[in-house]
Each structure stands twice: as C-alpha cells, then as structure tokens.
Amino acid sequence: MNKEGAILGMVVGILVMLFYMMKFKFDWFGGGSKEDWWFGISPEGFGTIAMIINFIISIIISRFTPSPPNDVQEIVENIRIPSGAGKATH
Amino acid sequence: MESENRKKYWKKNLKYLAILLSIWFLVSFGFGILLVDELNSIRFAGFKLGFWFAQQGAIYVFVILIFVYIRLMNKLDKKFGCNN
Amino acid sequence: MSIQVWTWILVGITFTLYIGIAIRSRAGSTKEFYVAGGGVSPLANGLATAADWMSAASFISMAGLISFNGYDGSVYLMGWTGGYVLLALLLAPYLRKFGKFTVPDFIGDRYYSNVARSVAVFCALLVSFTYVAGQMRGVGLVFSRFLEVDINTGVIIGMIIVLFYAVLGGMKGITYTQVAQYCVLIFAFMVPAIFISIQMTGNPIPQLGFGGADENGVYLLDKLDGLHRELGFAEYTSGSKTTLDVFLITAALMFGTAGLPHVIVRFFTVKKVSDARKSAGWALLLIAILYTTAPAISLFSRTNLIETVSNEKYEKLPEWFSNWEKTGLIKFDDKNKDGRVQYVADVSKNELIVDKDIMVLANPEIAGLPNWVIALVAAGALAAALSTAAGLLLVISASVSHDFIKKMVNPNITEKGELVAARLSAVVAVVLLVILVFIHQILSLPQ
Numbered sequence: 001m002n003k004e005g006a007i008l009g010m011v012v013g014i015l016v017m018l019f020y021m022m023k024f025k026f027d028w029f030g031g032g033s034k035e036d037w038w039f040g041i042s043p044e045g046f047g048t049i050a051m052i053i054n055f056i057i058s059i060i061i062s063r064f065t066p067s068p069p070n071d072v073q074e075i076v077e078n079i080r081i082p083s084g085a086g087k088a089t090h
Numbered sequence: 091m092e093s094e095n096r097k098k099y100w101k102k103n104l105k106y107l108a109i110l111l112s113i114w115f116l117v118s119f120g121f122g123i124l125l126v127d128e129l130n131s132i133r134f135a136g137f138k139l140g141f142w143f144a145q146q147g148a149i150y151v152f153v154i155l156i157f158v159y160i161r162l163m164n165k166l167d168k169k170f171g172c173n174n
Numbered sequence: 175m176s177i178q179v180w181t182w183i184l185v186g187i188t189f190t191l192y193i194g195i196a197i198r199s200r201a202g203s204t205k206e207f208y209v210a211g212g213g214v215s216p217l218a219n220g221l222a223t224a225a226d227w228m229s230a231a232s233f234i235s236m237a238g239l240i241s242f243n244g245y246d247g248s249v250y251l252m253g254w255t256g257g258y259v260l261l262a263l264l265l266a267p268y269l270r271k272f273g274k275f276t277v278p279d280f281i282g283d284r285y286y287s288n289v290a291r292s293v294a295v296f297c298a299l300l301v302s303f304t305y306v307a308g309q310m311r312g313v314g315l316v317f318s319r320f321l322e323v324d325i326n327t328g329v330i331i332g333m334i335i336v337l338f339y340a341v342l343g344g345m346k347g348i349t350y351t352q353v354a355q356y357c358v359l360i361f362a363f364m365v366p367a368i369f370i371s372i373q374m375t376g377n378p379i380p381q382l383g384f385g386g387a388d389e390n391g392v393y394l395l396d397k398l399d400g401l402h403r404e405l406g407f408a409e410y411t412s413g414s415k416t417t418l419d420v421f422l423i424t425a426a427l428m429f430g431t432a433g434l435p436h437v438i439v440r441f442f443t444v445k446k447v448s449d450a451r452k453s454a455g456w457a458l459l460l461i462a463i464l465y466t467t468a469p470a471i472s473l474f475s476r477t478n479l480i481e482t483v484s485n486e487k488y489e490k491l492p493e494w495f496s497n498w499e500k501t502g503l504i505k506f507d508d509k510n511k512d513g514r515v516q517y518v519a520d521v522s523k524n525e526l527i528v529d530k531d532i533m534v535l536a537n538p539e540i541a542g543l544p545n546w547v548i549a550l551v552a553a554g555a556l557a558a559a560l561s562t563a564a565g566l567l568l569v570i571s572a573s574v575s576h577d578f579i580k581k582m583v584n585p586n587i588t589e590k591g592e593l594v595a596a597r598l599s600a601v602v603a604v605v606l607l608v609i610l611v612f613i614h615q616i617l618s619l620p621q
Contacts (some may be wrong), residue, residue, distance in 0.1 A: 003285040045422030079268045082447035083172035136385030136393035142412045144248035145469040149255045156262045156455040167498045
C-alpha cells in the first residue's frame with residue numbers, strides 16, 4: 001500500500017461519508033428521507049460502505065502507482081516483530 | 091531476527107489472526123445478526139439464544155478472544171526470542 | 175438530604191480527587207504530555223482506556239437507546255466492543271512498535287507524505303470535535319437536572335475542569351485521573367443496576383437478572399415482549415431494522431471504534447508491545463463489566479416505565495415524573511382528554527414523549543432508590559463524560575502542536591515551545607467548543 005493509494009482512498013472515503021451524512025442528516029444536497037436511502041442503508045450504517053469504497057480505491061490506485069521506497073518497506077517489516085520497541089519518541 | 095525466522099513468525103501470527111477473527115465474525119455477525127431469528131427458537135434460562143448472543147454472549151467471547159490472543163502471542167514471542 | 179445536596183457533595187468530592195491527581199501528575203516534557211512518559215502499566219492503561227472510551231454515550235445514552243430499540247440496540251453492544259478485538263489484534267501492538275506519539279504521525283511516516291499526514295489530521299480533528307460536543311451535551315444535561323444549574327453554565331463548568339487537568343497534566347495527568355474516573359463510573363453504574371435487579375428478579379447479578387423472572391415466575395424478557403405487543407410496538411427481542419442495516423451499522427461501529435484517535439493514542443503510553451496487547455485485553459474486560467450490565471438496565475427501565483406510566487392517571491403519577499417533566503425531557507399531551515397516559519406505538523394516538531437520554535438517569539428514581547444512589551449516578555455520568563472529553567481534547571491539542579506545528583510548520587520548535595503550543599491549543603479548542611455549543615443552543619431555541 002503506497003501513499004497515492006492511501007491518500008486517495010482516505011479522501012474519497014471521508015468525502016463520500018460526509019456527503020451521505022450531510023444529505024440525510026442535515027438536508028443538504030437536496031436532502032431526503034428514509035425512502036431515498038441508498039439500498040435502504042441508514043446514515044449510521046453507511047460508514048461501512050464508505051470504508052469499503054476507501055479500500056477498493058486504495059488497492060486499485062496503489063496497483064498503478066510506484067511502490068513505497070525501501071526504507072518504508074523496512075518500517076513495515078520492522079513493525080511486525082515486537083522486540084526492540086524503543087520508548088515512544090518524536 | 092533473520093529473515094527466515096521473521097517469515098515463520100509472521101505466518102504463525104497471521105494464522106492465529108485468521109482463526110480468532112473468524113470466531114469474532116461468527117459470534118457477532120453470524121449468531122447475533124444473520125442467524126439471530128433461527129437461533130431465537132432455542133431458549134435457555136429466560137433468554138432466546140440469538141438475542142442473548144447479540145446482547146451479551148458476543149461480548150463474553152470478544153473478551154476471551156483477546157486474552158487467548160495475548161497468551162498465544164506471548165508463547166510465540168518467547169519461542170522466537172523476541173519477547174522484551 | 176435532597177438529591178441536589180447529595181449531588182453537590184459527591185460531585186465536589188470526585189472533582190477534587192481528579193484535580194488533586196492532575197496536580198500530582200504535572201507534565202514536564204513533551205513525552206509526558208503526549209504519551210505519559212511511556213511507562214504506564216497494562217492494568218492502569220486498561221482502566222484509563224476504559225474510562226477514556228466509555229463516555230456519556232456509554233453511560234447515559236446507550237442503555238436508553240437499547241431500552242427503546244430492543245434487539246436493534248445490539249448494534250451498540252456488539253459494535254462498540256467488537257472494535258476492541260480489532261484494536262488488540264490488528265492495531266495496538268504494531269502502533270506501539272512504531273513508537274511515535276500520534277496517529278497522523280504514523281500515517282505521515284508510513285505513507286511518506288505530509289499530504290497523508292494532513293488528511294489524517296483533518297479526520298482526527300473532525301472526529302474529535304464532533305465527539306467532544308456530544309460529551310458536553312451530557313455534562314450540561316447532568317448539571318441541569320441534578321444540580322439545577324442551567325445547561326450552558328454546566329457545560330462551561332465541566333469544560334473548565336477538563337481544561338484544567340488536561341492542560342496541567344497532559345496525557346500523564348489524564349491517565350491517572352481516568353483511572354479514578356473508571357472506579358467512580360463503574361461503581362455508579364453498577365449500584366442501581368444491582369438494586370433494581372434484586373427488586374425485579376431477586377438476583378443481584380444484573381447479567382443473570384437480565385434473564386430473570388418476576389414474582390410470578392414470568393421471564394422479564396417475555397413479559398416485555400408481551401407489553402410491547404399490547405401497545406403496538408415491535409417486540410423488544412425482535413426490533414424493527416432490516417438485517418442489512420443492523421449488519422452495516424454494527425460493522426461501522428466496530429471499525430470506527432478501532433479507529434478512534436483518543437483510544438489508539440493510549441497504546442503509545444505503555445512500555446512494550448506485549449503490554450499493548452495486555453492493556454487492550456484489560457480495557458475490554460473492564461468495558462464488558464458495564465456493557466453486559468447495560469442491556470439488563472435497559473430491560474428493567476423499559477419495563478418499569480411502561481408498568482408505572484402506561485394507562486395511569488396523570489395526577490397520580492409518581493414524583494420522578496414531574497421532576498423530569500421540568501427538564502422538558504418527558505412530555506405528556508392528553509390527546510383524548512381522558513386524564514390517563516396512553517403510551518402507544520401509533521404516533522397519532524401516542525401521548526407520551528420520552529427523551530431516551532433520561533432512562534439511565536431516571537431509572538433509580540423510577541425504582542424508588544435512595545437519594546444518594548441517584549446522586550451517585552450523576553457523579554458517574556460526569557466522570558464518564560469528562561474523562562472522554564479530556565482524551566479528545568488531548569488529541570486535538572496534539573494534532574495542532576505536534577502533527578501540524580512540529581512536523582510540518584516549524585520543525586525547529588523547542589521542547590518548551592512545543593509544550594506551550596500544546597497547552598495553548600487545548601485552551602483555544604475549549605473556547606471554540608463552548609462557542610459552538612452556545613450557537614447550537616441559540617439556533618435550536620424556538621423563535
């Protein structure tokens with residue numbers, strides 16, 4: 001997972017979620033009531049959909065963009081092993 | 091830890107996660123949601139089983155899952171010499 | 175002694191305790207301010223995490239929601255606890271190994287990008303501000319009902335207390351204050367639950383009383399299902415949401431819980447990775463004590479409400495009803511002018527409007543428990559709200575001083591400078607929040 005995937009995924013995810021919430025909770029973008037919910041999904045449940053959209057976008061985008069640099073791949077390898085955890089630092 | 095051992099450690103960790111998370115899913119989404127109506131036909135001690143899983147049982151399992159995970163990982167860390 | 179006097183006493187004692195602990199745990203370095211110096215024990219961290227995370231929502235509102243939604247309320251029970259499994263297994267150990275101070279720190283480094291860092295800061299601030307606003311409503315509610323102080327004043331008092339011990343002690347101060355707050359809140363939650371469980375089922379353990387039977391041997395859950403059917407409500411044990419919605423809401427709550435910035439940051443305060451796993455286990459165990467009691471409280475309070483109010487003569491209603499009517503959170507509108515309270519599902523015929531938030535707070539009164547128990551619940555609710563508000567305030571403050579200023583704007587800022595920035599941003603955040611709450615109150619008043 002690289003930065004392009006992470007960033008785009010996060011941005012799309014939060015925007016989609018905000019859109020749905022503003023529309024059905026605050027009446028923006030034309031508002032709507034229970035009958036207009038997408039597939040009958042309430043705003044409270046929609047977060048899961050936004051999360052799934054986030055993952056899908058992240059995965060697709062990271063396929064088409066450069067892999068993380070080696071030192072970051074090292075961080076990932078390193079985090080998996082518990083020993084040598086220093087004190088929490090800057 | 092050399093690369094060979096790292097791979098082994100990580101693989102074992104993933105295996106534990108797969109098993110524990112399957113139970114996590116089963117007991118909450120499975121028993122508490124998808125199968126709740128079927129399970130409600132079973133009663134015990136004043137409860138309908140599905141309802142009980144959703145409102146109490148799943149929580150007990152969650153607590154146990156975390157403590158089982160702690161135990162398994164402590165052993166694994168010791169085995170691979172990375173407990174600190 | 176009256177409820178009000180008892181409440182002032184208990185609130186006074188507990189607040190003094192929190193401030194005392196904060197003064198003893200003054201933060202002297204950024205390390206102490208952000209991650210409590212890094213030496214918190216797993217049990218202490220578990221206690222602090224439990225209090226930090228269980229907010230006014232868990233304490234006051236959740237049991238109320240479940241009492242009105244029955245089975246549908248399970249989304250909160252499973253969702254909010256299931257997320258801890260995800261935290262313990264998938265997040266806490268790795269973030270601890272990563273060893274920085276905040277979540278945006280991790281995102282910024284792992285995704286080697288300040289853009290990523292900024293997006294994470296935005297999300298953390300959005301979550302934290304909305305969340306704190308909710309706590310403030312809880313604090314205002316308790317103050318207005320129990321201490322007869324107007325809601326806005328209550329909110330200000332609460333936020334000043336939080337500001338004091340968060341600014342003074344930073345993460346170190348709030349950790350140990352939260353340990354004390356857990357003890358207060360769990361005691362306050364359990365005492366009425368145990369009393370009422372004995373009253374209604376003879377069993378002192380609420381988790382068992384949940385499945386208990388009344389004097390006639392009728393299981394309470396069955397009795398409530400029956401009462402619901404009579405009044406036209408969906409059966410308590412069935413609920414009315416679709417399976418898809420229940421599934422998705424539960425999932426949203428689980429994954430959302432795992433992503434909460436003020437909880438994640440708690441895992442940076444322990445010594446090592448295995449301690450991070452352990453503290454997650456302790457946290458969930460301590461949370462589970464409240465969470466397995468709550469549905470019992472919901473059952474008891476819902477049953478009590480219906481049995482004491484439904485179809486009764488309005489003038490004959492017990493004192494708790496008029497006490498709560500004064501707050502405007504319970505309303506009676508005699509549509510058919512028969513002097514009796516019709517509480518039914520049919521909206522056109524229904525005469526009783528109850529704000530779900532009062533169920534936990536009113537429950538001890540409805541059950542006729544002594545005044546000190548009622549005051550204890552108020553102190554517990556405040557402990558829950560304030561501990562969470564403090565944790566969130568710290569996230570907001572760290573986002574500004576550490577993630578934004580130190581990491582992106584002025585990397586050469588000194589340790590002292592960063593501490594000042596952290597404290598100052600906490601103050602500014604509180605001022606902004608108070609203003610927001612005021613605006614919200616003004617906007618929602620009838621013209």
